[in-house]
Amino acid sequence: MDQVFKALSDGTRREMIERLTRGPASVGELAQPLSMSLPAVMQHLQVLEACGLVRSEKAGRVRTCHLEPDGLRLAEDWLGGQRTGWEHRLDRLGDFLNFDEGKRS
Amino acid sequence: MDQVFKALSDGTRREMIERLTRGPASVGELAQPLSMSLPAVMQHLQVLEACGLVRSEKAGRVRTCHLEPDGLRLAEDWLGGQRTGWEHRLDRLGDFLNFDEGKRS
DNA sequence: TCCATAGTTAAGCATGTGCCTAACCAACGG
DNA sequence: CCGTTGGTTAGGCACATGCTTAACTATGGA
Numbered sequence: 001m002d003q004v005f006k007a008l009s010d011g012t013r014r015e016m017i018e019r020l021t022r023g024p025a026s027v028g029e030l031a032q033p034l035s036m037s038l039p040a041v042m043q044h045l046q047v048l049e050a051c052g053l054v055r056s057e058k059a060g061r062v063r064t065c066h067l068e069p070d071g072l073r074l075a076e077d078w079l080g081g082q083r084t085g086w087e088h089r090l091d092r093l094g095d096f097l098n099f100d101e102g103k104r105s
Numbered sequence: 106m107d108q109v110f111k112a113l114s115d116g117t118r119r120e121m122i123e124r125l126t127r128g129p130a131s132v133g134e135l136a137q138p139l140s141m142s143l144p145a146v147m148q149h150l151q152v153l154e155a156c157g158l159v160r161s162e163k164a165g166r167v168r169t170c171h172l173e174p175d176g177l178r179l180a181e182d183w184l185g186g187q188r189t190g191w192e193h194r195l196d197r198l199g200d201f202l203n204f205d206e207g208k209r210s
Numbered sequence: 211t212c213c214a215t216a217g218t219t220a221a222g223c224a225t226g227t228g229c230c231t232a233a234c235c236a237a238c239g240g
Numbered sequence: 241c242c243g244t245t246g247g248t249t250a251g252g253c254a255c256a257t258g259c260t261t262a263a264c265t266a267t268g269g270a
Binding site: 001002005006008009010011014017018021022023067069072073075076078079080082083085086087089 | 106107110111113114115116119122123126127128172174177178180181183184185187188190191192194
């Protein structure tokens with residue numbers, strides 16, 4: 001969980017993810033629009049793989065990377081959980097305010 | 106965006122958010138379950154406020170913090186956008202494979 | 211076989227992050 | 241007033257992060 005959000009907290013890595021939503025890509029293809037050395041891209045890729053957001057296989061001398069959408073869903077679920085939990089609380093806010101009023105009067 | 110995910114990438118800050126989904130809290134209340142000095146909690150709080158996930162007002166000598174759920178929704182929307190974009194691509198995957206087969210034969 | 215391509219490893223550096231302690235300020239409460 | 245409570249500021253330390261360059265490996269083609 002920590003790792004997923006930490007991975008997403010970097011703009012470069014989010015760009016890589018966006019690229020991968022449009023289909024698989026080699027390491028070089030990922031690096032091309034990034035104005036950054038290849039080793040740097042590799043490191044980002046390792047971060048993305050380590051937390052399960054991306055998978056990659058090497059065939060010959062080219063490594064092909066693709067998205068692992070369950071990883072994204074993990075983060076999305078946490079956020080949704082918090083938000084709906086909060087909304088739930090809002091639903092009870094009326095009751096709470098009534099109780100407060102009751103105490104005061 | 107960067108800042109939101111960076112804020113969420115820390116377990117302590119996520120705990121603080123979870124706490125705040127259950128209602129507003131003072132700085133001390135936020136710090137209580139966290140086995141960490143008060144200044145440290147303050148810094149986390151500043152991070153959460155800087156990226157719009159939390160708001161706080163000071164009344165007398167106690168600062169009361171509450172969630173700003175639009176911030177969470179921002180992150181959630183990005184994730185959802187990526188995921189649905191990917192699913193969209195999957196919808197077209199059949200066509201792509203057919204095209205590939207066509208090329209090969 | 212030899213060179214170019216695609217990727218990988220290693221080492222190092224600058225900056226950022228998370229935490230601490232110590233000192234400080236500001237509102238109550240008596 | 242004066243101490244206590246709740247918060248804030250300042251400074252510093254240890255470690256993590258993002259990037260670099262240089263050197264290396266391994267595959268594929270002429």
